[in-house]
Structure formats: structure tokens, C-alpha cells
Amino acid sequence: MSAAHYAEIMEQRAAILRASSGIDYDRYTTGILAFDYERLFADTGYDVDSASAVQRRTAVGNTPLVELGNITALARAVSPTGKGARILVKDEAANPSGSFKDRRASLSVHEAKRRGYDGVVAATSGNYGAAVASQAARAGLRCIVVQEAFDSAGIEQPEIAEKTRACEAYGAEVIRLSVGPELFYVFLKVLKDTGYFNASLYTPYSILGIETLGFEVARQVQQQAGRFPDVVIATHAGGGNVTGTARGLEQAGAVDTVMVAASVDLAGLHMASDHDFNRKSFTTGHTGFSMPFSSWPDRADVPRNAARALRYMDRFVTVTQGEVFYITQVLAELEGMERGPAGNTSLAAAFAIAQELDEDRIVVVQETEYTGAGKHPLAQLNLARVMGIEVCRGDPRDNRPGQQIVIPEHPAQIAVAEVDLEHVRHSYLRHALASLPAGAPLGDVDLEYLAAETRTSRTCVQENIDALRGKT
Amino acid sequence: MTELAVQGAWVEIYSCVLQTSERAPRIPEDTRRVPLEMRVKGFLIAPAAPGEAAEIVTLAGRRLQGTLTEVNPAYTHGFGAPLPELSTIGVEVRAMLRERGLIR
Numbered sequence: 001m002s003a004a005h006y007a008e009i010m011e012q013r014a015a016i017l018r019a020s021s022g023i024d025y026d027r028y029t030t031g032i033l034a035f036d037y038e039r040l041f042a043d044t045g046y047d048v049d050s051a052s053a054v055q056r057r058t059a060v061g062n063t064p065l066v067e068l069g070n071i072t073a074l075a076r077a078v079s080p081t082g083k084g085a086r087i088l089v090k091d092e093a094a095n096p097s098g099s100f101k102d103r104r105a106s107l108s109v110h111e112a113k114r115r116g117y118d119g120v121v122a123a124t125s126g127n128y129g130a131a132v133a134s135q136a137a138r139a140g141l142r143c144i145v146v147q148e149a150f151d152s153a154g155i156e157q158p159e160i161a162e163k164t165r166a167c168e169a170y171g172a173e174v175i176r177l178s179v180g181p182e183l184f185y186v187f188l189k190v191l192k193d194t195g196y197f198n199a200s201l202y203t204p205y206s207i208l209g210i211e212t213l214g215f216e217v218a219r220q221v222q223q224q225a226g227r228f229p230d231v232v233i234a235t236h237a238g239g240g241n242v243t244g245t246a247r248g249l250e251q252a253g254a255v256d257t258v259m260v261a262a263s264v265d266l267a268g269l270h271m272a273s274d275h276d277f278n279r280k281s282f283t284t285g286h287t288g289f290s291m292p293f294s295s296w297p298d299r300a301d302v303p304r305n306a307a308r309a310l311r312y313m314d315r316f317v318t319v320t321q322g323e324v325f326y327i328t329q330v331l332a333e334l335e336g337m338e339r340g341p342a343g344n345t346s347l348a349a350a351f352a353i354a355q356e357l358d359e360d361r362i363v364v365v366q367e368t369e370y371t372g373a374g375k376h377p378l379a380q381l382n383l384a385r386v387m388g389i390e391v392c393r394g395d396p397r398d399n400r401p402g403q404q405i406v407i408p409e410h411p412a413q414i415a416v417a418e419v420d421l422e423h424v425r426h427s428y429l430r431h432a433l434a435s436l437p438a439g440a441p442l443g444d445v446d447l448e449y450l451a452a453e454t455r456t457s458r459t460c461v462q463e464n465i466d467a468l469r470g471k472t
Numbered sequence: 473m474t475e476l477a478v479q480g481a482w483v484e485i486y487s488c489v490l491q492t493s494e495r496a497p498r499i500p501e502d503t504r505r506v507p508l509e510m511r512v513k514g515f516l517i518a519p520a521a522p523g524e525a526a527e528i529v530t531l532a533g534r535r536l537q538g539t540l541t542e543v544n545p546a547y548t549h550g551f552g553a554p555l556p557e558l559s560t561i562g563v564e565v566r567a568m569l570r571e572r573g574l575i576r
Contacts, residue, residue: 003494073574074565119532142532152506161549168513173532177489178509182496186489186510194534274503326561333562334569374549382552393557407557411565 009188017302020191020198022115025303032440033432034449035304041204046107048251052212054110058138060102061212063094065220065364070334071347075354078412085230085354085361089347090217091368093339097166098370101131103213104240107205109135112197118142119196123187123301125149125160126284127342127369132199133170143167144196146187149176151277158383159283159341162374179274184301202300202307207244214248217364218257228254230361231353233346236261236316237289239297239309245366246312258314262349263290265318265417266401279387279402281321281380285345290316291419295427298435310421310428311455317416319348320399322406325377327351327414339368341375352416381405425454429464439469474521477543481516484545485526485538512536513545 009016018024028035046054055061068087076084092100105122109132112120119142122132129145136143145167150156156164167174175190177183191198200206214232221229232249234241246259264286269276271288280286290309294316297305324341327348332338340347346365354363373379381391390404396413399406408414432450436442442450442465450461477483490496490508514528514536526540569575 003490006490006494006496070569070575073569073572077568077572144530144532144534149511150509152509156549158549161547165547165549168531171531173512173514173530173534176511178506180490180495180499180503180508182490182499182508185496194532270500272503273500274506275500325558329558329561330565334565373547373551376551377558378551378553378555379549381555381557391555391557407561411568 006182006185009185009192012192013188014303016188016192017198020121020196021200021203021302022111022197023203028304031443031445031449032436033442033446037308040304040306041208044204044208046208048211048215048248051107051208055103055106055209055212058096058106058135060095060106061216063216064091065089065217065224066091066337068335071330071351072354074330074334074411075351076359079355082359083355083357084359085357085363087350087354087363087365088221089343089365089368090213092213092343093368093370097127097130097134097170099127099131099342100210100213100241100367100369101127102134103209104128104201104206105131105135105199105209107209108132108197108199108203109139109141111205112199113139113141115197117195117197119144119194120199121146121187121190121194121196122199123183124201126163128201129163129172130166130170133167133172136172137170142196143170143172144175144190144194145172146175146183146190147177148179148183151179152274155278157278157283158374158379162372179272179277181272187301198301200300200302201238201240202302202305204306207240207247207306210240210244211248211251213366214245215252217245217366218249218252218254221362221364225362227362229257229364230357231258231260231363232366233260233262233350233353233363234366235285235342235345236263236309237284237286237293238300239293239305239307241367242309243307243312259312260349260353261290261309261313261316262346262416263287263318264324264345265320268400269402276402278383279389281384281405282341285342287318294424296431308453310424311453313421316419316421316424317349318419319345319416320396320406321401322396322399323348323408323414325381325405326408328377330411337368338371340371341377342369343367348414349416351411351414425456426464428454429461430468433465433468474523476519476521477516477540479516479519482513482544483516483526483528483540484511484513484542485528485536486511486541487538511541512538
């Protein structure tokens with residue numbers, strides 16, 4: 001391969017993505033920025049019921065909702081009197097490949113088969129690869145997973161090593177790469193060479209697959225408690241989990257439920273850095289994905305990302321690495337559930353947020369994932385030590401990603417840090433303007449679109465844009 | 473002398489995707505200083521020795537070429553040793569619930 005070949009493939013990006021997604025994104029364009037987001041979903045022909053029917057065929061979904069009575073009691077032990085909402089968790093580890101990602105993979109693989117593709121390709125280093133491989137195995141399709149797996153010293157990230165093993169166990173080819181965004185080039189090349197379907201995390205199929213999760217949460221809480229949940233917390237990375245869950249809640253009628261996005265704070269670590277790759281201790285659900293994807297979703301492997309978290313977040317919080325490892329241990333030892341890491345980011349946030357609410361309120365953590373070799377606090381913390389990171393007990397406010405992981409000494413130390421959504425919205429609008437030719441005028445449809453994207457008003461969008469343009 | 477891996481053996485091959493000079497613009501300096509490398513596993517099409525050129529057929533049925541790095545590569549990820557920073561958390565939180573008469 002060569003620099004010329006790299007440039008050649010990247011230039012064919014639009015054509016390769018169009019052929020491999022089966023979606024002509026151009027037909028949804030309505031303005032210079034705007035596109036018809038809801039029509040993108042409607043044209044798939046799926047709704048919650050039909051998505052759920054497809055998922056039932058491969059035993060995906062309908063997972064248990066488990067009340068965490070001992071963790072709730074622990075939260076109440078450190079709460080003011082009368083505070084400490086009930087904490088429940090949706091045990092998504094019960095899905096066939098062990099995570100909620102089976103929901104995302106199910107409709108994509110179903111569509112790939114229906115449309116006559118011979119195989120599916122996914123660019124993912126996480127559970128999604130195993131989910132696509134598992135679904136492809138059931139559907140009789142070939143599967144290729146492209147991972148960012150090891151650093152320049154050849155050291156594997158243990159959680160990704162486990163996903164390599166799982167994908168291979170399901171009969172998928174796994175392309176393991178060293179660190180760098182040129183993974184996208186390899187991915188495009190594989191799509192072009194094979195003509196397979198792009199099982200992207202960011203198509204409407206992927207998001208529709210998660211709507212069933214939000215829908216089930218609303219229905220199950222209603223059945224168990226006679227009301228909708230007060231708060232649902234989703235671990236937030238690329239935005240699909242928040243988007244799909246919130247849309248599903250809405251469709252079940254849970255319109256007053258507060259949707260919280262929670263990420264592990266990895267401030268200071270660079271996502272494309274070879275040096276930082278094995279110093280993150282988390283492979284997803286962290287700010288390295290959630291910040292850029294919240295403030296500009298259209299950086300994905302499809303032209304228009306169907307995961308648009310800023311439209312759905314009522315609140316965005318971060319927790320520290322040490323807090324997540326602590327609550328993972330608590331979940332195992334107080335509830336007998338060895339799960340995570342991913343869902344435990346929202347569990348750490350739930351532990352803190354439950355303390356803000358009265359005892360009769362309900363907080364739902366909307367996912368767990370299977371735990372195993374490599375996917376475990378011990379694997380991550382042992383690697384962290386090898387990479388020169390200090391691991392100690394102490395005040396989690398002293399946690400420094402890449403330098404020091406501080407495991408709390410007491411559950412009362414677990415807290416969330418608020419991400420200022422105004423700041424995220426402003427950043428979104430800055431990206432939106434930067435994507436336009438200089439000074440290009442925005443039409444009415446674009447202003448309406450930006451208001452929906454940022455969950456604000458046209459006036460608010462116009463003021464922000466005037467301020468941004470005034471500055472430049 | 474290095475032993476030949478037999479035809480049909482499960483192996484890993486290596487190839488360099490992009491040399492340092494070919495890497496994309498706007499990537500961090502530390503990443504630009506190293507090549508983009510690829511490792512893929514599959515069944516060996518013809519006998520080959522580690523370190524030599526080899527061709528495999530992958531689980532997706534594709535034929536790929538590269539340098540043979542390992543025969544029947546092991547999955548070596550695991551858990552590692554227990555950490556004292558984690559091992560007392562359960563005892564601590566159970567004691568808090570026990571004090572309140574919530575567990576035995």
C-alpha cells in the first residue's frame with residue numbers, strides 16, 4: 001500500500017459508503033446544513049414493534065430489569081435523610097453476545113441479508129464487533145471486524161484482545177491495527193474489495209435497534225412500580241446509546257423521564273495518540289468519544305450520523321476512572337453481579353444522582369455488559385501499572401487520567417461532574433459554521449434544523465451564530 | 473533452522489499498511505513517528521516459515537498476504553494478580569450495611 005493508494009481510496013469515500021450502506025443520504029438533504037432526520041428513520045420501514053420482532057428471532061432484547069437493593073441502601077447510607085432513589089439496572093449482559101450492542105447489530109445484519117449482501121464489515125474495537133459477528137453467524141453471512149488493537153510496542157489493550165477472541169469465536173475475520181485514524185482507510189478498502197454491507201454504528205438501523213431498549217425500560221418500570229422512571233442514565237460515547245434509548249422512552253410515553261448521559265473523564269489523553277492508547281484504562285464510554293461526537297456527530301463512518309445525542313440529553317455528567325472501578329467492585333460484592341466495565345460508568349453516576357432524589361424516585365441504569373478475561377478492572381489496572389500509572393486509594397478528585405487512578409476510600413466520595421450543555425451547544429454551532437463555505441447564508445430550514453440539533457430556539461441559534469461570525 | 477508451518481495451520485500474518493512518511497496529516501506527532509501496522513489470522517494456504525512471506529485464507533474466506541509472525545497464536549489476555557486497592561472494597565461496604573442492620 002502507498003500514500004497514493006491512501007489518497008485514492010479516501011477520494012472514493014462517498015461512493016464506497018453509499019454502495020455499502022444501502023442508503024442514499026443525499027436524498028435527505030433539505031438545506032445547506034439541514035437534513036430530514038426523521039425521514040431517515042421512517043424510510044427504513046421499522047418501528048419499535050417491528051424492530052423488536054426482528055430482535056426476538058435471535059433472542060436479542062427483553063432482558064431483565066434488576067432492582068439493586070443493596071446499592072440503593074448504600075446510597076441512602078451516605079445521603080441526607082429521605083434521599084436516595086431506587087436504583088435499577090437493565091441487565092443487557094443477557095443478550096446473546098453479552099451486551100446491548102446485539103440490539104444495534106440485529107437490524108443491520110437483518111438488512112444486509114434482506115438486501116442480498118454476502119457479508120458485513122464493522123469498524124469497532126468493542127462489544128459491537130462481537131455483536132455483529134454473532135448476528136452474522138446466525139444469519140449465515142460473512143463478517144469482517146476492523147479493530148484498533150495494539151500500540152507500536154505491540155502491547156494489546158486487554159479489553160480489545162478479548163473482543164478479538166470473541167469475534168474469532170463467532171467465526172469473523174478480525175483485522176487488528178496499530179493506533180491511528182487511518183483505520184478508516186483500511187475499513188473503506190475492505191468495503192470496496194468485498195462489496196459487503198457497512199454495519200456502521202451510526203445508521204438509522206443501529207439506532208432503531210436501541211429504541212427497543214428505551215421502550216422496554218419504560219414498560220418494565222411501569223409494570224414493576226406503576227410509573228415511568230424519573231431518570232435514565234446511559235453510558236455515552238458515540239451518541240447512539242443516548243439517542244436510541246431516549247427515542248424509545250419517548251415512544252413508550254415516558255416523556256418526562258430525565259435522560260442523563262454519563263462518560264468517564266479522560267481529559268488530557270489524546271484518542272489518536274500511540275503513547276496514550278494503553279494509558280486510558282477504558283476503551284469506550286469516555287469523553288474522548290463523547291465530547292467530539294456530542295459537539296459534532298457527523299464525524300462518523302456514514303455521511304449523516306443517526307446518533308445525535310445533543311438532541312436528547314437533558315444532562316451530561318462525567319465520573320472518574322477510579323469511581324467506575326470502585327462501583328464495579330461494589331456491584332459484584334453487594335449485588336452478586338459481575339458486570340461491566342461499560343454500564344458501570346452510568347452506575348457510578350446513578351449512585352451519585354440517586355442521592356439528589358427522594359427515596360420514592362426511580363433511577364435506571366440502562367445497560368450492563370458481560371465481564372471476562374481482559375474486560376475487568378484487574379486487567380485494566382494491572383496494565384495501567386505496567387504503563388507507569390499510579391493506582392491508589394484516595395480522593396477521586398485527585399484522579400489524573402494517564403497518570404494516577406484514584407480508587408475512592410468511601411462511597412460518599414462518588415460524585416458526578418456536570419458538563420455544561422451550553423458549552424457543548426456553542427461548540428456544535430462552531431463546528432456547523434466551520435463546515436460551511438465562508439459566509440454562506442443559512443436558510444430558514446437550516447436555522448430550524450440547528451434549533452432542533454441543539455434543543456434550543458431559532459432566536460438562540462441566531463444569536464450564537466451572530467456572535468461566532470462577529471468574532472471571526 | 474526454523475520449522476515450516478504446515479498448510480492449513482492457523483497462523484497470524486503481519487503487514488505494514490502505511491510507512492511513517494505515508495501517515496495521514498493532523499495525527500499526533502508520536503503516532504506519526506511509527507508505521508500503521510496490521511495483523512490478521514487465518515489458515516495457511518501453503519507451507520511457510522515464521523518471518524517469511526505467507527498467504528492465508530481468513531475466516532471470511534479472503535486470501536491475504538503478509539509476513540508469517542506466529543503459528544497457532546495464543547490468547548494471552550487475562551486478569552492478572554488481585555489488587556489490594558480493590559480487594560477490601562466489598563468488606564468495607566458490607567460493614568456499612570451491617571452496621572445499619574441491612575445485611576448479616
